Amino acid sequence: MEILIIGDVFSKLGRKSLEENLKKIKQERKINFVICNGENISHGKGMNEGHYHWLLEQGVNVITLGNHSFNQKSIFNIIDDAKCLVRPYNYLDKETRGKGYVTVNYNGIKITVFQMLGQVFMTDEVTNPFLETRKLLDEIDSDIIICDFHAESTSEKIAFGYAFDGKITCCYGTHTHVQTNDERILPNGTAFISDVGMTGPIDGVIGVKKDIIVERYFEESKKRFEPCDDGVSQFCAIVLTIDDNTYKVKKIEKLRILN
């Protein structure tokens, strides 16, 4: 089977890019299952109720979030009942609403998707993602297990990949919004990439209007972040080819399409 995983969809240009590319790729490459990171889909911060439904209409099977999970208030209208929505598993507050992982039955194949937040250069209060994943994997009995490791540091991501090599099907990074050139299958069979990259504007600074960010490096600027909503967009994703009998990954390929 073929699984498409789309990196952080950012605001208006991200949605435009997803609309322009997803249906075509699904048809051309006979994609069976789609996972998409939606933490920046609504004006760059969080995902509102409308955009959750919009992503499902576009043909996404599972949506992951990240450190911006709860930036849009209307997410709370759907988060308790949403069956295809994953927020970070390792929030310190165990009362946090939503699910840290979901298991979906796809034509008899059990697919689990979970998300962990990293701890290096991140501000959210979370428990150790390595220890949490070790415990979580004891609970899960699925054919295919996929982790969205939402983190800033490449070294933490690579260490995480090796820590669970052979125990999960794919570990991919999100959050930095910059696609890395290190996709590969690790020695024990786990497909890995440090960051899938962002689906959104290419002319901003990781999605935000570039002048606002550049100014902040020169002086104390209090200008609000605004998404870069015009110019060229990029669609960043990976495609996993999985053996239908063993459920091992045969191939990981990255995609970066400019529109």
Ligand SMILES: [Fe+2]
């Ligand atoms: Fe993001």
Ligand SMILES: [Fe+2]
């Ligand atoms: Fe993030």
